[in-house]
Amino acid sequence: MTASGKRNFEARILVGLYLSLALGGAAAVETKTFSGARIFDGTGKPVIENGTIVVRDGRIAAIGPSIKVKTPKGAQNIDLRGKTITPGLINTHGHVSDVEGKRTGATEEGVTNQLALFSRYGITTVVSLGGEEPAAFKVRDGQATASLNRARLYLAGSVITAKTPEEARQMVDKSAGPKPDFIKIRVDDNLGTTKKIPPEVYRAVIEQTHKRGLRLAAHYYYLDDAKDLVRSGADFLAHSVRDNPVDDEFISLVKENDIPYCPTLTRELSTFVYEDTPAFFTDPFFLREASAQVMAGLKEPARQQTYRTNKLGQAYKAALPTARNNLKRLSGAGVRIVMGTDSGANASRFEGYFEHLEMQMMADAGLSPAAILMSATGGAAKALKLDGIGTLEKGKWADIVVYDKNPLEDIGNTKSIVAVYIAGNEVRR
């Protein structure tokens, strides 16, 4: 470097230093306040009728009644008078893997696109329960940043399909390699049409999962299997009990072991609702994102006829009231209910929209709006140990949904979303 080059270089450093000091002094550039809204914070505490949230570097720096929260000078204020805020919604059972052979989860772009779609519907976290590819792990590993603007992802990786205990242990070890958040297993004979994984195999899966310091999420259908899975150490019941009404023994088991229960009522719905053109096909909230091509396929008379004659779908249809009654009973008994849909597992389970449909079905089952919102926010995060999200509290990520109408009055009002923020960044909708 020449002498004058060196002088220029030093001058640039000085200018840089000056600028960073000046900007540092105006750190409020990075600070936002959300003021005037009714706030449901997801902790179970009473609603704040006129609250303010201060967000700095993606996280909540302060929250409380507007008269008590000091707003930093120069912060960008978002005036939300008359609106309602909840924490970003959590889908505890979704999929960002492969939608109908299109390998949508094979690339980081494919995974990110699905997470962006979820976030436009206010679903700011998705627990993807199985079948994710390496790209999804990369997407998950890059999300602890204040610049995030799509839904957060947790995942289970390869689903364990072993035939022997030995094979089970090997498969768990392999699946645990890329550090999934859960290990997933399916204990189901699909209403007697396939072979069910035997107890000694799933017990080996659970044992090995725990040895690896991970948690076991179980797909299942029958009450007896659910009981044995919980007795064997399963950590998460990722569907409803659908064959029988739940009994006191089951309720005691899930409560004593503090096991989250995920109803996935829309999963059942999706197996038969397309026997006709569903009412939600005219819902503007659905139409804003739904694929016209997928809708056209589901409206074809021949396709609708196959739904009408599909034995499995019709059996799931018949089982739905059992699932609904079980949800009501379990919620009333104080079991940890977590909202989840199984959306994304195929194209007819519409990511983003189905979570709102699920919450409506939970309301139809008899749950209160507050209980449903808890199951999709703080209750879900606590039950599944998802750190840093789920509630609006100091130190948490500023994942926020803003509604025009109050969902605590009618859960259908979750569809009145006016804005979604992830780590304080507004999601483009």
Ligand SMILES: [Zn+2]
């Ligand atoms: Zn699933």
